[in-house]
Amino acid sequence: MYLPEIDFLTFNDLPGILRLNASVSWSWPEDVIKSDLNNDSENETTYIGAFATTTEAPLLGYAVLGRENRRGVLMSLIIDKNFQRRGIGTQLLLAVSDCAMYLNFRRLMLRVRKSNSPAIALYNNMSFITEKVRRGYYSNGEDAIVMSAKLPLKVKIRT
Numbered sequence: 001m002y003l004p005e006i007d008f009l010t011f012n013d014l015p016g017i018l019r020l021n022a023s024v025s026w027s028w029p030e031d032v033i034k035s036d037l038n039n040d041s042e043n044e045t046t047y048i049g050a051f052a053t054t055t056e057a058p059l060l061g062y063a064v065l066g067r068e069n070r071r072g073v074l075m076s077l078i079i080d081k082n083f084q085r086r087g088i089g090t091q092l093l094l095a096v097s098d099c100a101m102y103l104n105f106r107r108l109m110l111r112v113r114k115s116n117s118p119a120i121a122l123y124n125n126m127s128f129i130t131e132k133v134r135r136g137y138y139s140n141g142e143d144a145i146v147m148s149a150k151l152p153l154k155v156k157i158r159t
């Protein structure tokens with residue numbers, strides 16, 4: 001397990017965010033992220049990052065909490081490949097859960113590609129349940145699994 005420092009992200013963290021985005025084949029366009037971080041978008045997003053506790057303090061992962069209608073939505077979650085399976089995704093989701101409750105959300109919703117078994121395993125481990133499947137939701141025709149969880153998120157205890 002790795003215990004990162006978790007904090008809100010600002011415009012200064014843009015290079016770290018873009019570096020993490022480059023590790024996945026999908027991510028929000030740079031313009032959208034810039035405008036979110038400048039608070040001049042209508043998206044009402046909260047960016048939360050996990051930082052290494054070294055002097056360089058690079059960004060090891062980040063999550064984005066957004067709003068759709070009146071629901072809290074996990075818009076993005078990416079962890080540095082070299083730091084995966086060390087509990088950072090879990091810790092970021094717990095921070096997202098705190099922020100979502102502060103914003104008076106009762107549930108957190110997300111969409112995940114049907115083929116993304118690591119992410120689905122993480123979400124199952126944090127008490128998300130499948131609400132429905134949206135056929136052909138992604139631009140390559142892949143289905144999206146819509147999941148949601150009651151807040152606060154809880155990590156399942158494994159026996």
Ligand SMILES: CC(C)(COP(=O)(O)OP(=O)(O)OC[C@H]1O[C@@H](n2cnc3c(N)ncnc32)[C@H](O)[C@@H]1OP(=O)(O)O)[C@@H](O)C(=O)NCCC(=O)NCCS
Nearest residue numbers: 077078079084085086087088089090112118119121122125
């Ligand atoms: C999915 C992702 C965010 C998980 O982050 P992480 O920091 O590695 O997750 P954690 O270490 O907190 O994992 C917690 C639990 O989730 C499950 N899990 C996470 N990654 C897994 C994997 N590759 N295979 C199977 N189970 C996995 C396990 O149950 C794990 O507990 P364990 O390691 O004790 O077995 C990370 O793999 C990632 O950034 N992937 C690329 C981006 C992405 O797909 N984001 C999600 C978009 S919806």
